Amino acid sequence: MDTNLSEAGRPARRGVRYRHHPVEFKRAVVEQSLQPGGSVSRLARDHGINANQVFAWRKAYQEGRLGVAAFLPVTVAPATAPIIETSTHSVACARLVLERRGARLVIEGQPDAQTLSQVLAALLR
Numbered sequence: 001m002d003t004n005l006s007e008a009g010r011p012a013r014r015g016v017r018y019r020h021h022p023v024e025f026k027r028a029v030v031e032q033s034l035q036p037g038g039s040v041s042r043l044a045r046d047h048g049i050n051a052n053q054v055f056a057w058r059k060a061y062q063e064g065r066l067g068v069a070a071f072l073p074v075t076v077a078p079a080t081a082p083i084i085e086t087s088t089h090s091v092a093c094a095r096l097v098l099e100r101r102g103a104r105l106v107i108e109g110q111p112d113a114q115t116l117s118q119v120l121a122a123l124l125r
Contacts (some may be wrong), residue, residue: 021049023067029054030061 029047033040033054040058044051060066096107098120105119 019049026057027061027066030057030066033058 029043029049032038033043040054041051044054057066094108094110098105098107107116107119111119
């Protein structure tokens with residue numbers, strides 16, 4: 001049996017061409033599919049791609065792998081604690097609510113930047 005091998009040592013596939021779409025195109029298609037009334041199958045058909053490819057791009061988009069940061073839904077609520085006056089400056093207490101993947105994180109008061117950075121990094125994984 002004679003097998004033609006490609007340069008990578010895998011069997012050569014004749015006539016198979018993979019299209020490589022720019023990241024901007026992938027993001028645009030995903031953002032269209034996320035709009036109210038957006039149809040993945042219609043978008044895939046309009047762009048000549050497989051609907052499963054659009055779903056894979058959507059997953060990558062939500063994980064922040066299409067060149068954009070993953071966004072967390074944030075709700076700004078009025079502070080529940082009063083503003084504390086000190087002799088040098090006033091300190092405002094705030095409440096930050098983050099929801100992702102069915103989990104809810106409420107941060108109240110004044111978290112230091114390092115702690116907040118670590119919590120957000122863990123949530124984005």
